[in-house]
Amino acid sequence: MIRFNCDYSEGAHEKILQRLVETNMEQTPGYGEDVHCDRARKLIKEACNAPEADVHFLVGGTQTNLTVIAAALRPHQGVIAADSGHINVHETGSIEACGHKVLTLPTSDGKITAKQVDECYNAHINDESFEHMVQPKMVYISNPTELGTIYSKDELEELSKVCKNNGLYLFMDGARLGYGLASTANTLSLEDIARLCDVFYIGGTKVGALFGEAVVITNNMLKPDFRYLIKQKGGMLAKGRLLGIQFEVLFENNLYMEISEYAAKLADELRDAFAKAGYSFLVDSPTNQIFVIMPDKKLDELRAKYSFSYQQRIDENHSAVRFCTSWATRREDVEALIKDI
Amino acid sequence: MIRFNCDYSEGAHEKILQRLVETNMEQTPGYGEDVHCDRARKLIKEACNAPEADVHFLVGGTQTNLTVIAAALRPHQGVIAADSGHINVHETGSIEACGHKVLTLPTSDGKITAKQVDECYNAHINDESFEHMVQPKMVYISNPTELGTIYSKDELEELSKVCKNNGLYLFMDGARLGYGLASTANTLSLEDIARLCDVFYIGGTKVGALFGEAVVITNNMLKPDFRYLIKQKGGMLAKGRLLGIQFEVLFENNLYMEISEYAAKLADELRDAFAKAGYSFLVDSPTNQIFVIMPDKKLDELRAKYSFSYQQRIDENHSAVRFCTSWATRREDVEALIKDI
């Protein structure tokens, strides 16, 4: 069985494992206050051209999302998100468990627009019952989105502007950020993101690390006491250096982008093959996630050899499914799949 | 200015005030453990033909909703509601502040169907990522709804059946229950409601009382330790007898239904007048709330003399607004308004 169902089926990039082995018996202070974390923070701030940013390392995506949002909001405030947003659908109500409503916007491609945000904000604030409604205070976007789409630089500029105008924090979930930046359709740089977002994270779990996400906070309002929140929410790793070491490796020789580009390229080849074979797509995603629509019969056939994830029924005989590539995908597996399409 | 904007513009029915005056210097134990609360509980259980029910008195609607829901759910569980449901829109995220997601269903008339509930439940439970999603465990309905509509006995039977089949608690917000029961379109009795819901409340604030809601719990699973929750959430009135006295008066000589019928009748007259004058309605509501669509010019004219609440824009020149009657509405005010329509 060859797994294309997600981008976290394997362990870590070999260079990361190797570094973990090399540093294993070093004695370091705990909780992210070691030299590896320090160096990783420095490398990430350089990559973002954000010398004043605060960088923190957390273990996983849900944990990161809930910690960032809990740290930013007062009890009566909520976070605006696409209805398909990960925090709205697939985190078991973690944001609500921290006390906050997710205010959803409809979307078909996983993205939300500046106009939608502005309207949502105004509908909540300029109503006579405004105090009876949740106060929007943050906008959550994923880039790439859960549907593999990405925001253009123009789109992010507009979102950022609307947020600033309305006093909203802009938070980007970058669980798959590398695969977005590596897309041939991408127009954003890490520097743009650091400039336009108030806080975002660079995903490691799905991009070469065993686990780990690097939160970058550029808005000074969001910086105070963030480590208290990490600890309270259970995200402060005792051996914090494990996270530092992994992000050191990912950011010291451009490895993060290199392996992302590898996955993006394989995804492009696979996407082309689907298109050439006459299949259409649920959504036009230019990153490592491909949402292809295929006849159920064909899918059954493929299931004998490949694992992929079910997305939704399209009609009586067709379904949309998701194929993912990643840093770990083997070229020969993609080639085999292309042949079998 | 004559206020038709809501059903809580005045104090309490004169009989309630009178009883409060008469009992004022009685010395009673606090926190709902007095003879008045006991008697009110007895009267309500009789009215519901639910001798085994637990009855509790709380001060207001939001407080009641959040207390009932917090008492019923585990942290990963959520409550299904209409997207127009009061807990979803107008309680400042109180349910989320207790840690629970409101899972919304689309509706145009404020009501949700058994089919919608069933589909929502199955979509959450029969998915391979089910543990990554909130687990539906309760269904919240309002009767009358926020749009003045009511559930028929058949509809409530079906909802109840789907809930039982799926292990969901059915909770009815009865903030305006009297006005629903008093509607000429109504097919439900208090007894039906007690039989079909696991928990519901009988609203006092909008139906003759100064304030107060009577929660009726019929499902044994929801009974244990409910008073702890009332206290923790700030809803346990020190002088609990104030609530007992009010519900005693409301339920001792059928006053609750009598004053509800009075309001329903005035609403019917007003509704007929709007219809006769050629206006259409946003929603066909048979209770004390009337959502009429009128030209903005006409509305401006009426605003000089009457207060009503703005609902939504219909087109460039028309808006939907809400007129409410209540136990306190003066017949002459309705007559004046009818003339001015």
Next chain:
Amino acid sequence: MIRFNCDYSEGAHEKILQRLVETNMEQTPGYGEDVHCDRARKLIKEACNAPEADVHFLVGGTQTNLTVIAAALRPHQGVIAADSGHINVHETGSIEACGHKVLTLPTSDGKITAKQVDECYNAHINDESFEHMVQPKMVYISNPTELGTIYSKDELEELSKVCKNNGLYLFMDGARLGYGLASTANTLSLEDIARLCDVFYIGGTKVGALFGEAVVITNNMLKPDFRYLIKQKGGMLAKGRLLGIQFEVLFENNLYMEISEYAAKLADELRDAFAKAGYSFLVDSPTNQIFVIMPDKKLDELRAKYSFSYQQRIDENHSAVRFCTSWATRREDVEALIKDI
């Protein structure tokens, strides 16, 4: 049975009831935005000489405490309180239910000292594991305390100073504030309290009202969006004018102090009678709560005629019990009790 067990056994002062009757059919806007609330706010700000303060009305004490604390703190912050503090012992964990730890200080008389606060703060902040501990951000005191004692002006000045130095908010629970201000031992004025605390409340429930507490916020940091919190926590009364009317009456002709002094005087007489009869006290409380130590036999005797509350066992044959007076206590009842001592 004559009840001395608490100070909320009766309804409201007759002037309040009378005003409720007089205003009953007035039509007012809801949620505290009516003329009665406005006037009550004005009267209270005048009484406190705090023209810039925000004044809000809530229904009860637990609700007020949890709303104020939830509004003030970020998730990792806690509130320092006496271990006997109401929020620590008798509110069913309402503060923790809002996510915050109560950091307790030992006390034998219900009061905490500036020195204790300073030490507690420093122990949490100047530790190498400071981020692993809750961050103290608020100090909660009750005045009178749960043991009937009161803070002197000097003590409150010192507490206030330590709080300001350490960036802590000082919050006074004034559920029985009238009885404290009316004590012959009192050295504080409402004006002092408004100047020295960041937020406090003036209790109505135990001092003449049917129910209701008036929160006074003097620190600008605590003002924004407070009404959102009131709504979310279930404390925003639909017919808010009920609270406004009550506080209008209490503050329009010095009624609040007048009835408090009445209760204080009766307590003094009762206290003297206990002392004269040779009984000692658990704590030297100069307000309406008397904690007297008596032989169990004598207590059994008194129980036939009087209700009082059990505090704690002292030795094999003696217990401490609490007798309360209030605005509603009848002079003849006190005289009867004095005779029976």
Next chain:
Amino acid sequence: MIRFNCDYSEGAHEKILQRLVETNMEQTPGYGEDVHCDRARKLIKEACNAPEADVHFLVGGTQTNLTVIAAALRPHQGVIAADSGHINVHETGSIEACGHKVLTLPTSDGKITAKQVDECYNAHINDESFEHMVQPKMVYISNPTELGTIYSKDELEELSKVCKNNGLYLFMDGARLGYGLASTANTLSLEDIARLCDVFYIGGTKVGALFGEAVVITNNMLKPDFRYLIKQKGGMLAKGRLLGIQFEVLFENNLYMEISEYAAKLADELRDAFAKAGYSFLVDSPTNQIFVIMPDKKLDELRAKYSFSYQQRIDENHSAVRFCTSWATRREDVEALIKDI
């Protein structure tokens, strides 16, 4: 600088690293549903002789504590713990952030007694204001405690009995469980613990793993939907197999006990050396944590070469400090330290 300050200064046992390298490119399902987690679960259940237990893997201790407690308690329920308990002091209020009060018992050695638990329970339940207080529902103990002490089999039997009698869940935090089981003073087996506790965890982070704790749930009441809670609280590792692999290695050839015994032996040698040198101890701890009292001058001298953690001031010239050994401590470092004492 040689670090004796804690037991999480290094990475992982070499066998664990080696296995991670060997399995790195295996493709497995995520979220703990892989073959490695399955096998680790099996090995742990065998080691505990608890075939019916549920075993879950989480990343860290705070996360595990908050997830277990949030899963077990209703909103009005609290957890009893030693005042020195980790959840009470060093988890930034994580339990309160989940809504629950920690009810503390005084202790000088980190342990609590069955008698204390019984008294605490009864004080909360058999009081006339019981509904105004938090309801105790769980007892949290650490074994070894934060002060390095351990519970005897008799003590745990008694605690378990009191808990069962009072309907309380008994939860053991086993962050350092290996070092407790390996103590020469120990009388408990994993099997005893599984039999006597309702839920406990076997710590990996401090005992040979990179990170990870294995929760063992034996009480059926605590089993339903636990994975939902893990996900919601951010503890469900995408690459769950990382945890499975580590616990497989730790439990497949008795490695867990072997490395724990190694650390325990080194601690014994160090403890003996301190005693021989005439130093006394803050607490008589028979595990890998040694709390020794030394002159400040001597400590300054040692600080030049060794890192250890400061516990508390004893008198003007003496302090208590903590030295830890672990699976990773080098014998030569202990020997050097012994010489320098």
